[in-house]
């Protein structure tokens with residue numbers, strides 16, 4: 001189905017298709033050929049391609065596309081809990097639920113978001129969810145593909161209950177990389193991090209840039225607003241720009257853990273790196289009626 005509309009210079013266009021399980025997927029196409037595909041299961045971005053048709057997000061060779069589990073790849077959304085830091089299922093329930101297209105979203109502050117291919121998704125908890133997590137909320141997600149091909153995610157979470165609540169959030173972004181040993185992350189040097197491999201003990205990053213030679217599972221705290229991932233072999237750099245998302249998760253399972261993860265191929269860990277804009281260490285608290293907004297912008301640049 002085509003949902004295009006044109007108004008002078010402004011276009012807001014997306015189409016929906018059904019996957020083989022009957023789940024709606026939204027496709028955003030930008031004029032120069034870049035595209036994004038989003039599943040309404042989990043509100044999960046599954047694919048982001050540049051104008052040459054190259055896939056920029058990793059998908060596992062053993063990915064399972066059948067609900068209720070999230071697809072191993074793309075950008076699953078961890079909400080309202082990150083990992084096992086709470087009583088809910090791992091990474092919270094939002095990634096395992098159906099979202100819907102929001103046809104009439106409240107306007108966003110930022111006008112740049114109205115000018116490109118975009119869609120608004122909405123997730124509201126079911127009665128079952130409310131039994132486990134008794135906090136009424138609306139989670140809106142604007143997904144936009146801008147002219148230069150950058151992918152922008154704008155989450156808005158509103159407390160529609162009469163009591164305050166706190167949540168964590170992470171955009172669990174599986175970047176597609178040539179080879180994990182060819183990649184370095186800049187923007188986390190000198191930061192403190194919680195190491196999931198050492199019971200979340202706090203350490204300080206000592207190196208100039210982060211490179212990989214074994215499993216890494218860390219939450220870097222209060223990072224700068226831009227983190228860069230350089231891929232020497234592919235000669236490209238991902239820029240991760242974020243607002244309202246102070247932390248950065250960096251995860252690669254390496255060989256042993258990869259073998260233990262059912263929906264990840266044994267060698268897949270070489271071609272993925274998760275770098276997530278997140279709010280984990282200090283959960284966000286919303287009073288009744290309050291709304292929180294964040295922003296994540298992913299850009300890919302050619303590098304030498």
Ligand SMILES: O=P(O)(O)OC[C@H]1O[C@@H](O)[C@H](O)[C@@H](O)[C@@H]1O
Nearest residue numbers: 083090091172196217218249251
């Ligand atoms: O297998 P899941 O639930 O998608 O989680 C994958 C990984 O997600 C990372 O963000 C966590 O830090 C890891 O500990 C976890 O293994």
